[in-house]
Amino acid sequence: MARTNFKKHIVCIGAGYVGGPTMAMIAARCPEYAVIVVDINPERIAAWQTDCLPIYEPGLLELVRESLGRNLFFSTDINANIHKADIIFVSVNTPTKTYGEGAGKAADLQYWEKTARTILQVSDSNKIIIEKSTLPVRTAHAMERILNANEKGLHFEVLSNPEFLAEGSAVADLEKPDRVLIGSRETESGLKARAEIVDIYAHWVAPERILTSNLWSAELSKLVANAFLAQRISSINSISALCEKTEASVREVALAIGTDSRIGSKFLNASVGFGGSCFKKDILNLVYICEHYGLHEVARYWESVVMMNDYQQQRFVTNMIKVMFNTVADKRIVLLGFAFKANTSDTRESPSIFVARKLLGEHARLVISDPQALDNARIDLQDCTQRIEFSEDPYAAAHKAHAIAIMTEWDIYRDLDYERIFNHMEKPAFIFDGRNILDHEKLFNIGFNVFSIGKPPLKHF
Numbered sequence: 285m286a287r288t289n290f291k292k293h294i295v296c297i298g299a300g301y302v303g304g305p306t307m308a309m310i311a312a313r314c315p316e317y318a319v320i321v322v323d324i325n326p327e328r329i330a331a332w333q334t335d336c337l338p339i340y341e342p343g344l345l346e347l348v349r350e351s352l353g354r355n356l357f358f359s360t361d362i363n364a365n366i367h368k369a370d371i372i373f374v375s376v377n378t379p380t381k382t383y384g385e386g387a388g389k390a391a392d393l394q395y396w397e398k399t400a401r402t403i404l405q406v407s408d409s410n411k412i413i414i415e416k417s418t419l420p421v422r423t424a425h426a427m428e429r430i431l432n433a434n435e436k437g438l439h440f441e442v443l444s445n446p447e448f449l450a451e452g453s454a455v456a457d458l459e460k461p462d463r464v465l466i467g468s469r470e471t472e473s474g475l476k477a478r479a480e481i482v483d484i485y486a487h488w489v490a491p492e493r494i495l496t497s498n499l500w501s502a503e504l505s506k507l508v509a510n511a512f513l514a515q516r517i518s519s520i521n522s523i524s525a526l527c528e529k530t531e532a533s534v535r536e537v538a539l540a541i542g543t544d545s546r547i548g549s550k551f552l553n554a555s556v557g558f559g560g561s562c563f564k565k566d567i568l569n570l571v572y573i574c575e576h577y578g579l580h581e582v583a584r585y586w587e588s589v590v591m592m593n594d595y596q597q598q599r600f601v602t603n604m605i606k607v608m609f610n611t612v613a614d615k616r617i618v619l620l621g622f623a624f625k626a627n628t629s630d631t632r633e634s635p636s637i638f639v640a641r642k643l644l645g646e647h648a649r650l651v652i653s654d655p656q657a658l659d660n661a662r663i664d665l666q667d668c669t670q671r672i673e674f675s676e677d678p679y680a681a682a683h684k685a686h687a688i689a690i691m692t693e694w695d696i697y698r699d700l701d702y703e704r705i706f707n708h709m710e711k712p713a714f715i716f717d718g719r720n721i722l723d724h725e726k727l728f729n730i731g732f733n734v735f736s737i738g739k740p741p742l743k744h745f
Contacts, residue, residue: 290318290355294484295365297399298375299323299332299358301339301454301561301630302416302447306373308347309458311356313488318355320369322362332358340629340656343455363406370409371480373445374399375416380565389572393426400430407438412477415444415503424467424499441477443468444499446506451560452627459488465495467502474499507570511586514563516551518592524554524738525599534738535720554738556691556718557596559624559634564590597635600737601642604716607735607743608687613647616685616710620678621692621719622664623657631660635718636691644668653681655694679705687714693721706730712744 294310296303299321311319323329331338333352337345348356359365366372376395381387396417403413413431415424424442431440444467449457464485468478478496485494497505520538527534534554542549558564567590574583605612624634631637634657640650651673652661658674665672675681678697682688682705690697698721706713715727717736724734728742735741 291316292370293318293320293365293368294371294373295369296321296373296375296416297323297362297366298373298377298417299325299328299338300375300377301451302449303373303375304332304337304339305341305344305347305449305454305458306375306416306447308344308351308356309455309488310484311351311354312347314484315351315355317484318357319351320357320359320365322359322365324360324362326360329358329360340627341452341454342627347455362402366403367406367408369411371412371414372403373414373416378417378565380568386572389568389575396427397430400427403440404431404434407440408436410439410441412480413440413442414481415442416447424503439473441468441473442499443474443477443481444502445481446502448506448509451630452625461489461493463493463495464489465497465502465505467497467499470498507566507573510562510566511570511589513551514558514567514593515586515589517553517555517558517563518589518596520552520554521557521596521737522592524596527554527738528740531740532738533740537738554720555596555635555693556600556639556737557593557635559632559636560630561632564593564633597638598642600635600716600718601639603735604643604687604689604714605646607733607741608714611646612643612686614649615687616649616651617643618651618653618678618681618685618688619691620653620681620688620697621657621690621694622652622654622661623692623694626693626695629656629660631657631664634664634691636661637664639689639691639718640665640672641668644671647671649673651675651681651685653678654692655696657692679708683708684710685713686710687716689716690719690721693719697721702727702732703730706732 294317296307303321307319307321328338335345337348376399378393378396380389413427424444428442446465448462466478466481468474482494523537524534527537538552541547542552567586571583571587608615619636619640622631622634622636624630624632643650649671653675654661658676662674678700713732715732715734720737724736724742727734733743
């Protein structure tokens with residue numbers, strides 16, 4: 285490093301969707317700190333130091349360039365950087381367990397525990413440890429027990445600083461967050477550590493937006509925030525099914541209820557369903573915690589949010605098959621969008637995965653197009669690529685297609701030349717708008733049979 289007189293060394297373990305952008309922002313706004321992001325994946329670490337970052341977020345490349353090599357560094361030398369760190373953010377993967385007790389609901393904490401033990405093994409000085417990963421309530425207590433049960437005379441203060449980033453707007457969310465939440469033990473050492481982290485964020489975040497709490501409130505707030513957001517999506521999606529039966533418009537219903545100040549308009553866009561790494565995982569984690577404490581009615585309530593999401597995805601595919609004369613075998617169907625939402629390359633839990641596999645199970649021929657997520661789509665569907673084409677060009681993808689399904693709300697799909705697309709499709713031509721972003725009347729007038737979420741179909745037969 286060119287500079288050696290940094291105020292402190294901040295290390296983030298995990299160079300993924302949370303760790304990379306968060307540390308890039310801290311480095312840009314706190315030049316007196318050395319910020320080092322470490323990861324066991326050498327390809328990912330190398331990519332962070334190029335113009336081809338391992339994740340796509342608008343504005344992220346410019347943010348990384350601002351500090352890279354100055355006070356922002358990426359490394360695979362985990363032990364050496366942990367050793368010299370003063371503050372460690374832990375941002376490792378915590379997927380849902382697929383085995384043993386709590387399988388399908390509880391968080392798999394094996395990577396988190398291995399990280400805690402590595403920190404203890406290589407440390408020879410006191411450190412502040414910050415939970416950045418989404419974790420079950422009271423996980424910090426387990427980390428404290430691992431770290432502070434040492435014979436070195438070291439003290440580790442464990443804090444919770446959950447992330448509330450929305451993929452696709454992560455840089456903007458980091459620049460102007462709704463809130464930054466920092467939870468700690470309310471002891472003298474805990475409050476002192478909390479103040480250090482508050483001071484970091486205070487470089488660019490207004491004081492009234494920095495919230496502090498006890499450790500357990502911070503941990504639970506992350507799970508509950510995602511559960512509430514997902515609940516709104518599932519709620520409006522449940523109404524979309526009713527709208528289709530009654531010839532109401534879910535968009536008009538959402539507008540009417542969204543203008544109620546007690547409810548608000550956000551997260552009331554009916555769609556094929558929510559995806560991403562957080563909503564389903566965090567809700568199931570919340571379900572597991574409620575079950576653990578014997579709150580079975582509460583657990584079933586939140587579990588129904590996930591069930592409604594699954595139903596919405598299944599309903600979308602079932603409707604496609606039904607209106608296409610009860611068979612899609614050997615029909616060319618285009619999925620426009622594979623990322624779980626616009627402005628990201630992330631495909632984790634994307635509805636497109638479910639829809640693609642269901643259509644392939646019906647022997648359809650798929651063409652998948654997405655401006656950023658094709659590499660991840662190939663990985664997600666690597667076991668069944670024999671009947672899949674991947675195309676960056678939506679016009680080429682739609683050539684000779686029987687149907688198009690809008691799966692991601694990318695802006696480019698709003699402005700395509702659909703008359704040109706219609707002229708090169710098989711007839712009758714179908715469009716299934718899984719995000720309700722298109723001009724359905726215009727498409728119908730072109731000649732498409734149009735099926736959207738929560739609105740009556742527009743069809744020529």
